[in-house]
Amino acid sequence: MDDRQRYDRVTAHLNPPFAVLDLAALRSNASGMTRRAGGKPIRVASKSIRSRAVLERVLALDGFTGIMAFTLPEALWLVSTGLQDVLVAYPTADRAALATLAADTRAAQEITVMVDRAEHLDFIESAVADIRDRHEIRTCLDIDAGFVALGGKFRAGAHRSPIREADQAADLAADIAKRPGFRLVGLMAYEAQIAGVGDDPPGNPALTRAIRWMQARSQRELITRRGRIVRAVTQITDLEFVNGGGTGSIEKTTREKVITEIAAGSGLFHPRLFDFYRDFTGRPAALFALPVVRRPAPGIVTVLGGGYHASGAPGTNRLPQPYLPCGLRYDPSEGAGEVQTPLLGQAAEDLRVGDRVWFRHAKAGELCERFAGLHLIDGDRIVDEVPTYRGEGRTFL
Template sequence: MADAPAKPRRFGRRAMIVGGAAVVAGGIGVAALRKGDQGGAHDAYFLRLSKALRDAGIAHPVLVVDRTRLDHNIAAARKVLAPSRLPLRVVVKSLPAPQLIGHVMAGMGTNRLMVFNGAMLADMARLHPDADLLLGKPLPALEAAAFLRNQSAEAGAKVQWLIDTPERLAQYAEIARGIARPVRVALEIDVGLHRGGFPDPESLAKAVAQARANPLLSLSGLMGYDPHVMKMPNPDAAYAEAQDRYRKSIASLRSAGTDPAGLTLNGAGSPTYALHAGKGTVANEVSVGSAFVKPVDFDVSTLEPHLPAAFIATPVIKAQQRFRLPGYEWLSGPINFFDPNTEKGFFVYGGHWLATPVSPPGLEYNGLFGRSSNQELLTGSARVALHPDDYVFLRPNQSEALFLQFGDIALFDGQRIVDRWPTLPVSA
């Protein structure tokens, strides 16, 4: 006997309410996953910069420095440092263009430079023969020896070589004996970053004794770098700890029979120089570089008075009204639904820079398509009305990683491109 047909299931009012609620909740959940439309147009500032680039005939990727904003940042640094009267040492790697470095040196009234490789050291010794040059990282002995052999005794005496270990100190003592000239050395101390240097007062005291045992080595000071402070959960506590470590290092100098008076006691960096100026410091100078152009990685509370002053400008090569993912075209619709900022595709001149798109707003890199140093894809929403030859603007994440990739810097005065500043030769 055949089974009797199943009776239609009847849903009660409660079940219908629960089911309806589930559909609504599902809809709300899907809606919550959608990104907002971030698209828009260039604001007045970037429209002026676009016109200035077009009037200057620049139709290729270029690094732009806004001179007005640069001067604003110099004034901001002077204001921050004024009460403390702390001298400033300009960080060359972060501003690697002779005229840019000279502009900041003049604005800050300083002849102190911090350099990070042999090539830039040689350039600064030539361009600024009266500058005091402190190494910001220890250089291999082979590179230091080559510099000293090729320089006059007077030029060599302007350099403070950074030493981080007893072994490197011995190598530099051997260099001094080989050239039969005094060599100035500054000792790197670990104030909490843990990237090397002498980690405690005891190891520092031994290094001081080792240096004093070599008559051709001249101890010029200490260097304690503290950029980790602003990344800690409690920056104030981290700064206090870094200062305590530095203070104990200075005490170690005294215990070893070395008077710190007259020595270089270098500290800070762009993220923390304002803490040194505002909270007090045992250092007697601060190093600042990136703060003058303020890349993205330096968007920290201590640099709020500073303005972004460096941008990458690059033309759009191709503009697609609807971007389609190659090989997975069917995914483009769902992707556009969940992220409306992927609707249009813009392929720009060059790319794969360590930089963040800033104008027009809402532009994004596309992780599914991938990066390109030839024709970078940026996607945007329907509200982004870019056409071929229009400019896209990005902010460098770090200045030293970008400035040497574009050739001459285009100097913008707020209305026009008024000069081109050559960068230093490419070096690592």
């Protein structure tokens, strides 16, 4: 029985649209990620999961420790449910959440917030100024891991932190050390240009060569620069962790001696954007099903909904992939629509009203913003239905 037949049969009692998570694929992907990490722990990026129950399942597996959250309110909620060791990957300007953090003993012990300039420290101080008996705020320095060449005319990587050099990091570390109520516990540098850019894109040899050239040089530069930064900061204070990487760079980032943990999450679901890497392959684990509601012409079917575009620079690679049955494609004049999506191809001839088409989202956790729950499939049966963040009434962004 192929995957399409299995998914159709197992979910025959469900009315689409709905989303599923194939647990066998999830476990296989998790095993591949820990093998690539070479013994270093993986901190799970909650942004790529967005289901508390799934986070708990992953953290129960060997090799996964701690969470990388995307907002402080999310981190506070996760800790309130019993989860531990949550690093907030992005700076916060949420005064209420910061006040809650400073006033809550357990939250202050389990949550680390991100800073990359003195202005962040000033903001936190102002937000917690009225808290009596405030707890110490754990902080992490975010370092710019982008690749810069040609005298600054070329840049690859996410625009994150203004801190690039060891002296800049040391200055901010010294500032934190002097401020009562703060403790620097970690350092983070996310190499998006390696971890989030596939080095084996289809159909464009010139682009492939350019990406591989950039990534090889970026990796060499970052090994040296990140090492200098860690050495400079540890002259001022001891660090509990140095975090780096992402799903696409695990086996590269883990080779750096200064790295103590890897951040990753997308590889667990293995969405479409992670099909284009040379060094690893995964199994699609998270899928969603849409029903066929029209057959407007030969070779065309229309499914309900489907406009689940992924974030990032606009492009066709941000659209969900019509996955099963194979051979379906978008109408270039319509794409994926808010309420209906036409699909073209020979496979459309065999589809009837009420049949389902299975899709893969381009990015991992953003799928869960569209569905209240995930039906967990293990083999040939559904073993559970678990809520997403949305299903628990939580929308953090």
